[in-house]
């Protein structure tokens with residue numbers, strides 16, 4: 045008899061079998077199986093389980109639901125019942141003949157949340173004994189709050205119900221939480237089976253592992269940048285940032301921290317070094333710190349038995365020649381006993397070991413793969429050990445994670461990376477979350493968030509975590525500054541400096557007086573000198589002897605710009621200090637260049653040459669001599685971004701708005717001269733770019749593909765906040781198409797670009813594909829979109845919110861010729877808004893919304909566009925969620941359209 049009929053005919057008996065025990069367990073178990081076999085979807089599950097329904101109503105609802113789903117669903121229901129019910133209750137029931145095969149159908153999970161669903165029946169059993177430990181792990185990982193835990197542990201629940209509640213909550217929290225759960229279970233299952241089989245772990249090893257874990261935990265727990273305000277732990281402030289994995293020339297979103305180390309996004313299976321790249325302050329070091337912490341707590345990377353964290357900044361200070369064993373034990377964790385045995389274990393089990401190297405761009409030696417070193421016991425200089433580890437010549441098979449800013453990575457180094465993860469900073473939600481974590485007082489947090497939302501330039505800056513941190517740190521100054529709130533990075537850092545100097549103001553005076561700069565000039569000068577000398581020599585770690593040279597006093601240290609790095613103490617017992625962040629060091633260096641009466645215009649000229657291939661090498665004593673001499677020491681290449689950041693600050697400080705303030709400490713003539721020099725450098729730099737534009741290919745538009753330095757020059761112009769400079773800068777640009785693809789353009793860069801490009805005299809096509817523009821960046825671009833003929837924003841994380849702003853803010857969408865929003869996150873609302881605004885365009889010829897989430901509603905709106913528009917020739921809608929209904933509307937619209945030549949569409953399966 046067909047299963048559907050069996051369910052109907054035995055309805056009363058089935059009801060009886062599932063309800064007679066009076067507990068929900070049999071029904072819950074059947075539901076688990078049906079969920080895992082894909083018979084029920086979540087919505088069904090919640091409908092059956094909805095609150096306060098008696099058991100028999102739930103059971104009836106389930107029987108109805110499955111019956112309506114048809115024969116196959118009924119057959120699987122019977123299979124589930126057969127599996128769940130005790131033998132005694134099965135007497136007299138018929139489960140059909142053919143369900144045993146179906147029971148074996150098990151899908152392969154593609155991600156952790158999937159695995160939770162597919163393995164649900166087994167997980168319910170497994171998690172029963174680990175609820176408390178799991179809740180702790182989920183709390184530690186920041187996935188659960190104590191309220192979530194209370195909900196799971198409600199006394200009315202049976203143990204299995206608690207487990208199911210926990211699984212449901214984890215699923216609801218997404219991939220991160222699901223991974224924590226799965227890895228925790230793997231961990232409690234014990235050390236990986238293969239290790240057990242291979243070797244019985246000795247007491248010495250276990251003791252060492254414990255010591256290593258506590259040392260990693262201790263190092264990663266506190267945030268160094270919060271040095272002065274001790275007590276802030278990583279748990280308190282950590283905010284998930286945007287991570288993307290680069291895969292064969294395209295970027296696909298990574299699912300989270302747990303994907304950094306793992307197969308996902310692998311492009312070179314021969315290599316075993318993972319690169320985390322990102323611009324200054326995007327959170328690479330913090331990401332690594334978080335990874336370390338979660339490993340030490342047994343929450344993440346549970347298959348790694350030993351993790352050795354290295355800082356390239358610290359490795360720079362290592363002058364000795366070392367063997368690999370010495371490198372590991374001296375720099376990371378010293379084994380109290382059994383050193384040889386432990387090291388042998390490491391050598392024998394490379395797959396259970398992870399090395400991390402933070403800040404490869406700060407490493408003084410340039411990468412070379414010329415000197416081979418493969419013997420783990422033979423001593424060598426640290427750079428040789430590092431380079432051979434990265435290549436896998438030394439200790440092949442050990443996983444490595446390195447972080448670096450992108451510029452420092454030569455092609456010869458890149459070939460040794462198995463995958464690249466891009467750290468892209470905070471999302472708009474992340475910014476709000478971060479600010480709220482920073483402020484215990486909810487009202488203050490709300491005011492800070494609101495003031496950020498009211499200042500788009502500032503909100504744009506907050507996408508970069510370090511700026512977000514600086515801004516929210518001096519929230520009092522921010523909330524008090526009313527209309528004059530910061531616009532540029534220089535404004536933000538200036539505010540930050542004032543915030544620290546405020547500490548020096550006696551209690552009775554509440555704020556810094558008018559002559560504050562003059563009053564504190566000496567301190568700033570001393571710190572500036574240290575900062576600049578540091579940049580000259582790629583030095584970010586300072587010792588007391590560096591302080592003596594620059595006359596840094598205890599009082600200067602108290603201000604908190606410099607922090608003591610406890611974990612950097614080496615054998616010499618010498619204390620190490622660093623600036624709160626490198627960007628802070630750059631700001632002080634810039635302040636010094638601007639305020640120093642001895643530094644003349646050649647200093648500025650040389651500084652601005654840092655965007656050239658052959659960058660400036662400072663020699664402060666000789667007033668920053670240029671470096672057009674051959675580059676002997678390639679560390680200067682790694683320095684370029686820091687010099688660029690410094691020059692942005694120099695441009696900002698020499699702008700008109702700081703003029704009267706700086707006059708307190710610097711002669712007007714000198715300031716004027718320096719300011720003119722900056723303007724001249726910027727203009728020259730841009731002209732150089734424009735001159736390099738090749739003549740157009742016959743029949744094609746004249747197009748400029750911006751070189752990396754272009755965006756930097758534009759940012760410097762923005763820092764100066766002077767429209768004449770912006771106007772002048774682009775007055776000579778005669779191109780029809782401006783291409784800025786893969787240029788790391790985020791909201792900050794968009795603000796600067798719009799500030800300058802709005803003065804273009806002739807309309808251009810602006811191509812910003814494969815950047816991180818996002819909704820905030822799109823809003824920032826609005827001021828220049830009137831000069832934009834075509835807009836290409838493929839793969840830029842744009843959502844309906846961004847599109848609605850674009851449309852609502854009155855941008856003259858009607859005069860666009862080509863609009864390409866490929867590969868974003870646009871849904872129906874965005875498609876509707878766009879369709880409406882382009883409806884009457886008499887210029888639009890090409891519109892692409894390929895690779896978004898447009899559904900039938902959006903397709904219907906686009907069909908209206910097709911009906912009414914008389915210029916559009918190409919419409920690209922492939923890779924969306926448009927099904928039959930939407931397509932039918934488009935087909936109808938095409939019947940009345942005479943211009944369209946091509947519509948691209950793929951059925952949504």
Ligand SMILES: Nc1ncnc2c1ncn2[C@@H]1O[C@H](COP(=O)(O)OP(=O)(O)OP(=O)(O)O)[C@@H](O)[C@H]1O
Pocket residue numbers: 267269281282283284285322323324325326327328329330331403448449478509510511513625626627
């Ligand atoms: N995920 C995060 N959660 C909370 N704060 C963060 C996060 N990422 C970064 N920050 C803040 O930004 C600061 C700078 O981050 P970090 O040092 O990790 O940047 P980075 O990318 O390593 O920069 P650089 O390349 O200049 O070394 C941190 O000290 C912290 O204050």
